[in-house]
Amino acid sequence: MSNILEAHTISKKFGDFTALNQVSINVPKGSIFGLLGPNGAGKTTLIRIINQITMPDVGYVTLDGEPLQNHHIKDIGYLPEERGLYKSMKVGEQALYLAQLKGLSKAEAKKRLQYWFERLEIGDWWNKKIQELSKGMAQKIQFVVTVLHAPKLLIFDEPFSGFDPINANLIKDEILRLRDNGATVIFSTHRMESVEELCDHIALINKSNKILDGKLSDIKRQFKNNTYEIGVKTDQIDHLHQDLAHKFSVSPAQFKTIDQQLKLNVKLAANEKPNDLLSYLTTKGEVSHFVELLPSTNDIFIQAIKNNS
Ligand code: ADP
Ligand code: MG
Numbered sequence: 261m262s263n264i265l266e267a268h269t270i271s272k273k274f275g276d277f278t279a280l281n282q283v284s285i286n287v288p289k290g291s292i293f294g295l296l297g298p299n300g301a302g303k304t305t306l307i308r309i310i311n312q313i314t315m316p317d318v319g320y321v322t323l324d325g326e327p328l329q330n331h332h333i334k335d336i337g338y339l340p341e342e343r344g345l346y347k348s349m350k351v352g353e354q355a356l357y358l359a360q361l362k363g364l365s366k367a368e369a370k371k372r373l374q375y376w377f378e379r380l381e382i383g384d385w386w387n388k389k390i391q392e393l394s395k396g397m398a399q400k401i402q403f404v405v406t407v408l409h410a411p412k413l414l415i416f417d418e419p420f421s422g423f424d425p426i427n428a429n430l431i432k433d434e435i436l437r438l439r440d441n442g443a444t445v446i447f448s449t450h451r452m453e454s455v456e457e458l459c460d461h462i463a464l465i466n467k468s469n470k471i472l473d474g475k476l477s478d479i480k481r482q483f484k485n486n487t488y489e490i491g492v493k494t495d496q497i498d499h500l501h502q503d504l505a506h507k508f509s510v511s512p513a514q515f516k517t518i519d520q521q522l523k524l525n526v527k528l529a530a531n532e533k534p535n536d537l538l539s540y541l542t543t544k545g546e547v548s549h550f551v552e553l554l555p556s557t558n559d560i561f562i563q564a565i566k567n568n569s
Contacts, residue, residue, distance in 0.1 A: 262288070262289055263286045263287055263288055263289065264287055264288070264289040264290075264323065264324060264412065264413055264444045265285075265286075265287040265310065265321065265322070265323055265413060265444070265446070266284075266285070266286050266287070266321065266322045267283065267284055267285045267306065267309070267310065267319065267320075267321045268284055268319050268320050268321070268322070269282045269283070269284050269318060269319040270282070270283045270284070270306060270309060270316045270318070270319035270320075270321070271283075271316060271317050271318040271319055272302075272305055272309065272314065272316050272317050273317055278468050279302050279305045279468055280302045280305055280306055280309075280316070280465075280468050281468045281469050282318075282319070282469075283302065283306060283319075283465065283468075283469065283470045284319075284470065285306075285463045285470070285473065287444060287446055287461070288444075288461060289444055290439065290442070290444055291439075291444055291445075291460050291461050292435065292436075292439050292444075292445045292447070292458050292459050292460055292461075293444070293445065293446045293447075293459065293460075293461045293462070293463070294447060294448075294449065294455050294458065294459035294461070294462040294463070294476075295307070295446060295447065295448040295449075295462075295463055295465065296448070296449060296450070296452070296455065296462055296463065296464045296465070296557075296561060297448075297450065297464055297465035297466055298450055298466065298565070299450050300467075301450075301465040301466055301467065301468070302465050302467075302468045303417070303448040303450075303465055304341050304417055304448065306465070307338075307341075307415055307417050307446075307448060309321065310328075310336075310415065310446075311333070311336060311338050311415065312328060312330070312332075312333060323335060323336075323413070334362065334363060334409070334411070335411050335412055335413060336411055336413045336414070336415060337406040337407050337408075337409065337411040337413070337414045337415070338406065338414075338415045338417075339402055339403060339406040339414075339415070339416040339417060339419060340417055341417040341418050341448075343395075343398060343399055343402050343422075345390045345398055345401065345402065346390060347389070347390050347391040348389060348390070348391065349389070349390060350386070350387055350388065350389055350390075351385045351386055351387070351388050351389070351390060351393070351401055352373070352385075352386035352387060354390060354401075355369075355373050355401060355404065355405055355408075356369050356370060356373065358405045359372070359373065359405060359408050359409065362405075362408065362409040363409060364408065364409055369408070372408050373404065373408065376404040376407075376408065377404070379434075380400055380404065380430065380434075382397075382400060382401075385397065385401070395422045396422050396423050396424060396427055399422050399423060400427065400431075403416075403419070403431060403434070407434075407438060407443075410443075411443070412442070412443060412444065413443070413444050413445075413446070414435075414438060414443050414444070414445045414446070415445075415446045415447070416435070416445070416446070416447040416448070417447070417448050418447075418448055418449055418450070419431060419435070419447050419449075420432075420449065420451070420453075420454055421451075428454070432454060432457065432458060435447070435458060436458065452556070452557045452558040452561055455476075455557040456556065456557050459476050459557075460475060460476055460477075461473075461474065461475055461476065462474070462476055462479065462557070464560075464561065464564055464565075466564075466565050466568055466569075469568075471564055471565070471567075471568045472560075472564045476557070479560060480554050480555060480560070483555040483559070483560050483563060483564075484552070484553070484554055484555055485527065485555070486527060486528040486529075486530065486532070487525055487526065487527045487528070487552070487553040488525070488526050488528070488534060488537060488550060488551065488552055488553060489523070489524075489525050489549065489550075489551045489553050490522075490523070490524065490525075490526055490537070490541060490547070490549060490550055491521055491522070491523045491547070491548040491549030491550075492521065492522045492523075492541050492544060492545040492546065492547055492548065493520055493521050493545050493546040493548055494520065494521075494522060494544055494545030494546075495520055496544075496545075497520065497521075497522045500522050500544050500545065501522055501524070503544070504522075504524070504526060507540070508526045508527065508528060508529075508532070508537065509526070509527040509528075509529070510524050510525065510526050510527070511524065511525045511527070521548060522545075523549065525553060534550075534552070538550060
């Protein structure tokens with residue numbers, strides 16, 4: 261798979277402060293790429309560089325193999341972190357105006373806006389003034405305007421902040437659909453909930469440095485630590501729990517009983533195999549559950565940042 265976008269060793273200082281330190285990312289065509297990191301990590305700075313709003317001190321960005329130039333702006337749909345719309349303009353009027361700035365004719369813009377307003381069930385907002393909308397409602401309008409000209413690369417800076425869970429889900433589904441229709445998506449977030457379902461590639465930035473990147477499935481494999489979630493039906497729950505704690509490393513925080521069932525997480529030593537644990541458990545009761553525990557993106561985020569500090 262070729263990369264639609266590459267950022268090569270980008271560094272950026274604001275005065276004495278280094279906001280980005282030699283950060284490189286490769287965004288495969290057709291992927292959903294998560295740019296992750298705590299607040300202040302440098303995500304927005306990198307996104308602004310990709311959108312040619314800020315110049316890097318060092319490094320360069322390519323789009324489809326070409327160094328970034330002015331004309332690339334029309335290939336990118338960008339939803340900035342600070343959402344600004346003209347408060348006193350009407351929704352429809354403003355959306356039409358912004359769509360025409362992106363190069364669409366008025367008739368085409370109107371057609372596409374009608375389609376999107378219907379999709380997002382916001383048709384009756386057309387004649388409202390922006391100032392009458394809540395933050396989340398205004399954000400929906402900006403989302404529509406960002407994707408309207410169907411650019412091949414979409415960049416959303418913290419797209420879910422400001423949305424309630426229902427609208428966040430709706431936007432998530434739209435992002436997946438845009439990808440399925442051929443767009444590549446980069447989005448930044450400091451919260452991990454959305455990452456799991458959306459991203460196939462991630463880069464984690466911490467304190468101006470990229471500390472982890474790659475395919476999410478590869479990273480998960482790299483971070484998994486031989487831990488299994490088990491369930492055993494037995495009438496000797498306490499006994500089995502003690503016995504397991506003696507033989508393996510179990511996390512007591514996970515201890516739960518449901519009916520006559522012992523359910524917990526068991527971490528195996530590097531030289532132990534899951535079959536060792538499974539055979540042992542079958543001698544103790546009826547095994548109802550045996551699943552390898554993969555680290556969540558949240559676990560990976562916390563672990564990687566801990567390893568790095
Ligand atoms: P993130 O988006 O990951 O939360 P940012 O890229 O917005 O982080 O900011 C990274 C750091 O750079 C922050 O400490 C921020 O204060 C600083 N910074 C960003 N833009 C500027 C600027 N124009 N002038 C000075 N400092 C800035
Ligand atoms: Mg930011």
